[in-house]
Amino acid sequence: MVVAYVLVKANTGEADRLKRSIAELEGIDRVSIVAGDVDLIAKLSVDSPAEVKEIAADAIQGIDGVESTQTYIAME
Amino acid sequence: MEFIIVGGGRVGLRTARVLAEEDHGVTVVEPNASALEELSNAPFDVVEGDGSHEVVLEEAGVAEADALGALSGDLNVNFVTCMIGKAHGCRTVMRIDEDYREGIYKQYASEVDEVIHPERLGAIAAKNALIGGNIRAVADIAQSLQVVELEVTNDSPTRGYTLSEIALPADSRLLAFGKEEGAMALPDPDASLELGDRLVVLADFDALDDVRRIIVGSAADTLANASTGGS
Structure with missing residues (x-):
């Protein structure tokens, strides 16, 4: 099991829509809209590091209104 | 009225000066205060420290302040500052750095009464x-x-x-x-x-x-x- 946190910076004020779109993705445990220099943080649990890349780089970045993402894989 | 301005950059200092010129009480909170020449004989009080720390805001008089402007360039500092200010009963104004965030903070940040985007x-x-x-x-x-x-x-x-x-x-x-x-x-x-x-x-x-x-x-x-x- 791999746990990762994906920090999402948006370029739209539609935080609600982004939150819903991210939450619908397979492997996402939880998404929060946050204050600060990123706009949302998603926690995901998947079986392999490759799936982290699929969700973070492909699926989340593919959502309209997502400017960039930063992914942190948990070590414990 | 009594105001606290967090952030001694261009936006914070100009706001502080305008308020001070109108005879309001103003305290500026800035982590690098002693390094900033503009602050050495400013017409307002200065507290050196991080505005996202409650003890620093207490020293700046948050208990008596009517309103608090979180005007630093750091969104995280600004938001935490507003949370503390709100808990002390201040009206809170937060500076944001990008246009699109205005709606997000207005909708979700109940600690923030008003959002301003200086560039806009x-x-x-x-x-x-x-x-x-x-x-x-x-x-x-x-x-x-x-x-x-x-x-x-x-x-x-x-x-x-x-x-x-x-x-x-x-x-x-x-x-x-x-x-x-x-x-x-x-x-x-x-x-x-x-x-x-x-x-x-x-x-x-x-x-x-x-x-x-x-x-x-x-x-x-x-x-x-x-x-x-x-x-």
Whole structure:
């Protein structure tokens, strides 16, 4: 099991829509809209590091209104 | 009134000076205060420290402050500052760094009473200056709602008509009217539109172009797109 946190910076004020779109993705445990220099943080649990890349780089970045993402894989 | 300004950069210091000039009590909180020459004999109090720490804000007098401006360049600091300020009963104003975040903070950040985006305010002023006298943005009411002042020109298709005869778009309202030399007043439906008269209209961004065409005339068309980039 791999746990990762994906920090999402948006370029739209539609935080609600982004939150819903991210939450619908397979492997996402939880998404929060946050204050600060990123706009949302998603926690995901998947079986392999490759799936982290699929969700973070492909699926989340593919959502309209997502400017960039930063992914942190948990070590414990 | 008593104010705390967190952030001793350009925005924070200018705000502090303006408030101090109007005889309000102002305390600026800035982590690098001793390194900043502008702060050495400023007309307000200075507390050196991180404004996202409660002890620092207590030292700055958050318990007695009426309002707190979180005006640093760091969003995380600004938000935490507002949380602490709100817990102490202050009105809170938070500076943000990008346009699109305005809606997010207005919707989700109950600790923040008002959001300001300095670059956007500067852009409105610059836009007004560039466009010139015929159209002037007075205020952004919401993300897609703006109050504008328009001046009747030689090209105005409605010149010579009375206010009651003008059909403005559905998503707009005439708020005030002033003759060329006179003061602004509530609109009198029988007043007629003449060169140089001014109208203040509340309009949705989508309706602004039509309002402009009706009041100012065709010469404004080429400028219309440049002036609706506020959303």
